[in-house]
Amino acid sequence: MALSEIILGIVCVFAAILLFFLISIYNNYKKVSHIPGAFQFFLTFKNIPIISPYLSFDGHKRMEQLVKTHGDPKTGLVRLSMFDRNMVVVSDRDMLKELLVVKGGIFIKSWKLYEVFNAFGKNILSILDGTSDSWKNHHKVASGAFASKNLEYMSRVASKSLDLCKESKWDGEMEKALKEGKEGIIIDTNADFSDITLDVLGKAAFGLDFSIFDETNPEGRIFRKSLEKMFTTGVILKRFVGLNPVLSWAFPWACKYTGLDKAVKVVSDKLDAIIAERTREVELRGMEDGNTSETGVEERKDLLSVLVEANFIQKGILSGDELKSDAYIFSLAGHETTSTTLQWVCYELSTKPDIQNKIREEIDLHLGKGVNARAPNFDDYPIMNYVNAVIMETANRSDRNWDKPLEFIPERYPMNAEEQLRIQHDFTWIPFSMGNRKCIGFKFAQIEAFTILVRLLQFYELGLDNDESNPKDQIVDVPGVTVRPGNCRIILKPRKDL
Numbered sequence: 001m002a003l004s005e006i007i008l009g010i011v012c013v014f015a016a017i018l019l020f021f022l023i024s025i026y027n028n029y030k031k032v033s034h035i036p037g038a039f040q041f042f043l044t045f046k047n048i049p050i051i052s053p054y055l056s057f058d059g060h061k062r063m064e065q066l067v068k069t070h071g072d073p074k075t076g077l078v079r080l081s082m083f084d085r086n087m088v089v090v091s092d093r094d095m096l097k098e099l100l101v102v103k104g105g106i107f108i109k110s111w112k113l114y115e116v117f118n119a120f121g122k123n124i125l126s127i128l129d130g131t132s133d134s135w136k137n138h139h140k141v142a143s144g145a146f147a148s149k150n151l152e153y154m155s156r157v158a159s160k161s162l163d164l165c166k167e168s169k170w171d172g173e174m175e176k177a178l179k180e181g182k183e184g185i186i187i188d189t190n191a192d193f194s195d196i197t198l199d200v201l202g203k204a205a206f207g208l209d210f211s212i213f214d215e216t217n218p219e220g221r222i223f224r225k226s227l228e229k230m231f232t233t234g235v236i237l238k239r240f241v242g243l244n245p246v247l248s249w250a251f252p253w254a255c256k257y258t259g260l261d262k263a264v265k266v267v268s269d270k271l272d273a274i275i276a277e278r279t280r281e282v283e284l285r286g287m288e289d290g291n292t293s294e295t296g297v298e299e300r301k302d303l304l305s306v307l308v309e310a311n312f313i314q315k316g317i318l319s320g321d322e323l324k325s326d327a328y329i330f331s332l333a334g335h336e337t338t339s340t341t342l343q344w345v346c347y348e349l350s351t352k353p354d355i356q357n358k359i360r361e362e363i364d365l366h367l368g369k370g371v372n373a374r375a376p377n378f379d380d381y382p383i384m385n386y387v388n389a390v391i392m393e394t395a396n397r398s399d400r401n402w403d404k405p406l407e408f409i410p411e412r413y414p415m416n417a418e419e420q421l422r423i424q425h426d427f428t429w430i431p432f433s434m435g436n437r438k439c440i441g442f443k444f445a446q447i448e449a450f451t452i453l454v455r456l457l458q459f460y461e462l463g464l465d466n467d468e469s470n471p472k473d474q475i476v477d478v479p480g481v482t483v484r485p486g487n488c489r490i491i492l493k494p495r496k497d498l
């Protein structure tokens with residue numbers, strides 16, 4: 001075959017692909033042509049010179065900019081073509097209410113997005129229709145699981161997890177740094193908060209020690225590694241191979257080759273064993289309609305145990321496999337999200353010493369200072385409103401609901417727990433979504449972030465090592481399930497006032 005024929009063949013293939021894309025975009029455009037607002041193209045390639053500003057809207061800042069510059073002037077609506085489907089960006093409070101509450105039964109979730117979470121079958125997150133009996137059953141049982149006894153237990157675990165990271169990692173590094181005349185240590189916020197929140201998750205969600213800060217529980221470590229493989233390799237393979245009409249034949253082979261098969265088996269077997277054990281225990285305790293009989297079996301408070309118990313109280317409306325799938329999704333939904341929130345809070349506080357001092361004053365006032373200080377707990381959460389306002393402010397970025405949205409003003413929130421809760425239900429603050437598909441773990445996440453942050457600030461002052469006036473040293477958005485701060489070097493310094 002002549003070279004010219006090969007080149008012609010390649011050109012034809014590329015032309016066919018391009019034509020396919022253009023037809024897909026046109027077909028998709030027809031579906032949303034009646035919606036106002038700009039129609040933009042979305043690609044995640046960030047570094048294509050000249051065209052990347054028009055093709056990449058991945059970070060939250062870029063998305064905000066897009067809504068502002070190209071959104072429908074009245075509502076902020078923007079339509080994005082994702083080539084194989086459309087995305088409509090909605091940021092208007094009334095519209096969100098319409099979508100998530102009034103017409104929540106019509107706007108069901110997208111199959112393509114949520115199928116990747118069905119490693120063990122459908123679960124509370126991946127059931128598309130929030131009005132279906134199946135979702136209602138999952139929700140009924142899961143709501144019972146996020147009970148105060150679990151949250152109270154989790155906050156004790158969270159405080160200890162911070163201590164464990166401090167003792168096993170930061171203390172040693174700090175001693176060395178101080179000896180060398182440095183004022184503190186630079187921490188890897190992504191790795192360290194990920195470790196802390198994963199430690200919390202293992203203990204408070206499964207009653208398992210993942211052995212993150214020591215080597216004492218090899219079984220826990222294997223489980224954790226397998227879980228992480230499912231979160232990363234598993235989700236990516238399913239999305240780009242398993243659900244790809246052209247490549248799906250290679251999915252079983254890819255699972256075997258990457259070791260995903262083994263990881264899924266480890267997680268599945270362990271969750272089955274825990275669920276069977278906890279079911280036996282609940283039956284032994286004779287739980288029914290919330291009454292506990294005295295049988296001597298100690299009551300467990302981790303999420304999975306409380307989930308099994310809630311299912312028992314609901315007369316077993318979920319099967320063992322459904323419980324397993326919910327447990328898996330709790331671990332996926334509840335890990336990176338909280339870690340990311342903490343990373344952004346630390347970044348904000350490290351650049352705002354006044355707010356950091358104010359938050360610490362509230363902490364010291366309630367928990368004492370120095371050797372007399374006690375660790376935070378569940379009961380402190382509704383009292384320390386400034387800490388919560390700082391966390392809420394970090395997660396808030398909507399100029400359709402707030403004045404000066406890009407300025408960091410925790411004082412914009414009411415300083416009492418009831419009022420803070422009210423604005424979490426009226427669409428002025430929506431990081432956990434709204435309506436019946438609102439994050440079921442929102443209180444778990446808020447109390448966890450609260451506890452870890454308070455404990456951290458009891459020991460340290462936070463500073464930023466980046467020189468933000470240098471464009472090359474600025475914090476960048478790293479997109480993932482959530483957007484985390486990249487290139488962020490937080491300095492921990494021992495508190496001078498202790």
Ligand code: HEM
Nearest residue numbers: 124125330333334337338341431432433437439440441445
């Ligand atoms: C800062 C931390 C968190 C944020 C910002 C967050 C945010 C969200 C959002 C926006 C949704 C709606 C997603 C969708 O419908 O596709 C959601 C759903 C969900 N979240 Fe969270 N979440 C956080 C922490 C947690 C934690 C700690 C857990 C569990 C331990 C959890 C469990 C869930 C579950 C099970 C759902 C599905 C609820 C349903 O569809 O009925 N989340 N979360």
